[in-house]
Structure formats: structure tokens, C-alpha cells
Amino acid sequence: MKRLLDIKEGCKAVVKDVDMDEALKLKLFELGILPGTELELIQVAPFGGPIKIKLHDYCLALRRTEAYKILVEEKC
């Protein structure tokens, strides 16, 4: 298992677990970042900025602190 932050740009991954406090975890779940969902890491902002991911049919930006807490299985 890897952290979402650690996978390569352009790679796909399947969400395994979200390791955050409940309120935030449920918020991500509701946006579709549920265990079993396939994500794609599209882009990483410069200077330690947020990352852009694609899931279902839309794109989302997350800060690195949150991306670090999403555990995934890389599928490259």
C-alpha cells in the first residue's frame, strides 16, 4: 500500500483507506473517495502546492496533507 501523495503523476490507484478524523473522512467519502474507488493523479502543483486527481467523471484538488492520509494501491 502507498500514500496517494507518493504515486507517480499520471498513474491510477484504488483507494484502500482514508486515515483522517471522522468529519473530514465522511466528507471525502461523500465526494466519492470511498474505498474501492479508482483515482488518477493528474497533476501536482509547484512548490509543494495541491494535487489534482480525477475520479468518477470529475476532477478535484487536494492539499498534500490530505493526500498523505489517503492510502491507495498503485496501478500503473
Place this chain on the structure above:
Amino acid sequence: MLKEIKVALIGNPNVGKTALLNEIAGTDLKVGNWPGVTIEKKEAIIIYKDYIIRFVDLPGIYSLRNQTAEEKITVDYLLNEKPDVILNILDSTNLKRNLYLTTQLLEFEIPIVVVLNIWDEAVEKGISVDFKKLENLLCSPVIPASAKKRLGIDEILDKIIQVYENKKFVQCEHFEVEFEKYLKEVLKLVEIYQPVLLNLYPKRYLAVSLLEGSLKDNLSDALAQELEKLREKIKSIYGKDVKTLIIEERYGIVLSIYEQTVKKEPVNTVEGSLFLDKIFLHKYFGIPIFLFLVWLSFEITFKLSSPYVDFLNKVLEVVGIWALQVLESLNASELIKSFVADAVIGGVGFVITFVPVLFVLYIVISFLEGSGYISRAAFLMDRFMSSFGLSGKSFIPLLLGFGCNVPAVYATRTIESQKEKILTTLMIPFMSCGARLTVFAFFVSVFFENQKGLVIFSLYMIGILVAVIVATLLNKFYFKTKSEVFILELPPYRMPTFKYILNNAWVRVKSFIVEAGTFIFATSIIVWFLTNIPFGAKKDESLLAQISQKVSVIFEPLGFGTWQATASLFSGFVAKEVVLSTMSNIYVGEELKEEKKSLSFQEGLNEIFSGFIDANVSLFKDLASTFGLVKTEKEEDEFKGLGSVLKESFTPAQAYSFLVFLLLYTPCLATVFAIKQELNSYRWMFISILINFTSAWIVSFIIYNLIR
């Protein structure tokens, strides 16, 4: 009698809800705020066939779990206002996430009309939907629509009427069999322990929210205990807590509906948005492109509007002369003439000079927002702004503040987070605007001839520094509990329609004139009275002078404790544009009166007409100068007498201290009322004034004592 139908528009953010409402209602749209919060409320009433249809556009939300302010507004509205029909707007190109909210809306026992908006784009992407089946699965009618192509508008209205007249509500039961049993169990518990709840809430909503514990209501201890027991039981069976389970259940329903009804033909088109993001979010070029676009927006907003500001001033001047002529012929007293010319026409003038700049700003903002670029800007600037406890979204409003604080405050509309919006709004007044620059430039040419640039630069820097300190302190001591996460949707790039942009700009300018405008006008009348009471008195005997005399004590430690300086600051509270003319009036005593003109009606019209031509000519000149083609001429210095008097009244240290104070205290009345309107709160308005005054005093005090 026409029947009235109350319709609530609900959907995710970025699904074109407002654009659709615009298409339905045109400029009849009214914007305001929901009570007590900074969240925008849009309403529209139309007459269609034999019905009055009243639309309320609820804030864009992803869920109805009652967690964020936007979600609370929506849930409260559904429960208390009980609309007749819910118009659920979905983005057809992103159905999975959009349908999640629909599964929650089905629980309110209110008939729903489901609108698949942006249908034209879905067709291009090869998406097809089995509508019959989807209608069956959602127990609601489904209509494909496109605000852009004006597709499906009449069908929506007809369907609303049909659903309203039908009066039948079919409850869908989507959850898996086991789970439906638990919901029935919850309702049984309610019947036993607290049956009153059954009358207060729709049944299914009650059952789900009790089970997940999101109902904000006082439960009897017995019921609470029983519910807890049930939750424990479910947890032991499924191995996860109820809240997670419900979300998973819902996504299960959504995916199953999606798979049964939506087909996606692989189409051979390049994903335009992904390609554009490769450029706009590029590692190295992204930020330079952003800065260029920001500079361009800034130039467009202020340069495009300024000729029309001049033009409106010209019109007012002519109207003023006409009014004076009329009063002259009626033998009106000097006092009444002054009241009409200075207070009434001056007050109106002050309000309408903001109209062109706001109109252009709203066009620029609507475009940035509607095209999807504003989320990219937030994405790029997030790292930088997060060091001040803000997110990328506050960068643009703050930057606009250097042009004019008023549009900057209105630009905070694009910030969703309440905390961040408040913080940004409180920081904006410290961004030194164009009007303050006129005062700085004059003082600098009198006192600091040799270090002009450096002194002005230092003032801008002080403003930014104080803003950052204020934000840091507020973050640390006031907002400490509310740390919010940054989750930002990056919607596909879309070209907003010209009509939508203009409608949007006009609707907002209208609301500025009505709301902030009346306040600004009223206050400028009060200020006129202060400077003219008692009537016919000398300038150092007016009420303003007397008040200034008393107040000037507090400026003693800052080096400028004279009534003249204080009175100048009073006028700067109204607007920085008038500071120099007030000072010249107070210090030199010569009023900057233009020679009396008389104009016939025809001459006046000619002046207005030529003013309009001038405006358009100078617009092109300005545009050309933006791209370095033409140089605009500098204006002549009109306050020659004032400079030498000031040199005797201020030491350079005192002058600098005065400038620092002028920089940091309340920028102008218009900003104050913009803050009131945008944050929807007098409290924050006064807090902003207070923060500005205290920080101005403290910083001036420190600097004056360091340099004198």
C-alpha cells in the same frame, strides 16, 4: 386567481444552476444573502401559463448531511419552508457524484423534477441515457436541458406545473432489504418514545438522520439510548459505523442506477479540459500565465471603466449647473444651493462613480468563474496563501484591493468558506487603493522630493505587512477552532454565454445601487450637515471643526494633533478622493470652485454627448497605452497653494506618520458599506472599522516615535 408554486433549485456546485435560472427568469433575478451568513440567496418570480412560479436558488452543495452552512440552509429550507417542488439540477457529464445528492433529496417527501443540465456537452461526449428507466428508478420525471442552448426550459416549467397539480408523492425505497428494515425499526422506536417527531419531519429523512445521528434536535434520553443500541448492533454486523455505511449504501444505489441507465460511447475527442490544464496548471508556466491574466483583469477592470467614470462625472456636473440655474431663478438661498449641489448631487455622484468599475469587474469575475479558471487560480496560489491561513481563493480579491477596495470586497463572493471570506474582507482595506495614492503622491512631492518612490513603496509594504499581522492574529485568537480543509473541485472549462455574463453583472450592480448606494448617499448628506452647521459660520467654527478640535487629542502622540489634520481625516473617512480638496479648503482657505457656468438645455446635452465621445476615445487611448502604444498625459498639479502651507504645518516625520495613518484607517464609506453588504453583518462592519483604526493608531505611533 393565479396559483402560486414554490420551487427550490438544488444541486452540486458548478452544475449551471444559476445559468439555468437566468435563462428561465432573465434579469428578474434578485440577489441577496441568507439571514446571518455570507452565503448568497437568489430569487426569481415568473408568471407562466396560469401560475406564479417562485424560484429560490439554494447554495450549491454535495450532500444534505447538515454539516456545512450551505447544507444547513438547504435542509432548513426544505423542512421549514416546504417548497412545492424541488428542481434538482444535475451536470449530465458528471452524473455519479451528482446523483448522490438526488438520493438524499428523495427523502423529503417533496416531489422532484430532475434536470440533466449541460445535456449538449453530454451528447458530445457520447453519453446516452435511458430516460424511461431513470424516471422509474428515481420515481421522478427527468428532463434533459441546456441553459446555454436554451434547451428544455419550457419542458421544465410544464413539468413543474404537472408535478404540482399531480399532488402525488411516490416514496422510493432504494436501500438494500436489510437496511430498509433498520429504518423501519427506527421509526418504530420514534413511535414508542417520541412520537411528536413524526409530525415534525418527513418520515424517511427522520429515520436516516436519526440513525446516523445528524438530526439537530433534542431527543428523549430513552430514544437516544435505543438508537445507540441499534447503531452498535449494525456496527457489529457490518463491521463499520452507520455513517460510513449509509454513504456506501447511497453510492451503491447511485452506481447501480448509473449502470442500468447511462451508456457512454467512446468518442474520439481529446479531453479539452485536461489539455488546457496541462497549460494553465503547468509546473513552470502556470503561475506566470496566472499573473499575466491577473494583471490583464486588473487593467481591464480599472482602465475600461475609468473613462465612463469621468463621463458620469461630466453628466453630473451638467445636471448640477442646471439645478443651480433652476434654484437661482427661484431665488433659493445659498444654503439650499449648496445642499443640492454638494450633498444631493455630490452624494449621488459618489455612488454612481462606482457603477462602471463594478460593472466591468463583475463581467471579468463572471467570466473567470463561469469559465472555470478561478478554481485553477486558487489551485496555483494555494501554497502561497496557505502560509497566512488563507487559501488560493483570496488572492484575487486582495490584489484587486490595490485598484479599489470596493470591488475587491465584492470579489470575495467567490470564496465559499465563511471564515476565509471574513478574513479576506478584513484584510482588503489595508491594500492601498488608487485614491490613497493621489494623496501619497502629493505629500511625497512636498516632503520627500528625493525619495519619492521609496516612500510610496514603503507605504504599500506597511499595508501588506499589517494585513498579514491582522490575519495571523485573527487566525490564532478568533478562528482557532475552525480549521478547514481545502477540497476544491476543478470543473471542466466552459465558455459562459455573453448573455449570462451581462445579466449577472447587471443584477449585481443593481443590488449595489439599492443596498450600499442608499447608505453611502445618506451618510454623505450627514457629512454635509456636519461641515455646514451652524449655517453661515466660518470654517473653524463649523460643527466638524469643533468635533475635530476635541478628537485631535488622540492624534497628539502621532504628531498631528491639530484640528485641521483631524478634519482632513474625517473627510478621508468618507472618501480618499476628497482629502486633498478638503485640506486645501481648510489649510489654504481657498475653495476650489470652478468658474460659474451657465448652460442652456441644448448646451448641456451637447456637453454630455461630447463627454460620451471623449469617454470612448480615451478608452481606446487607455487600452492602447496598456499595450504600450500611446502614452497618456499626466494630470496637472492643482493644489499649488496647499504644498507650501503644509510644509509649515508638518515636519517630514509628522507627514509620514500622517500618511501611515491615512493608509491604514478605514478606506472609505463605500468600502464600509460594501463590507456590510457582502458579509451581511453590521457586526463585522464595525469590527473592520475598529481594526483599521486601532492598527492605524498603533503603527503610526510606533513609526512616528522611531523616526522623529
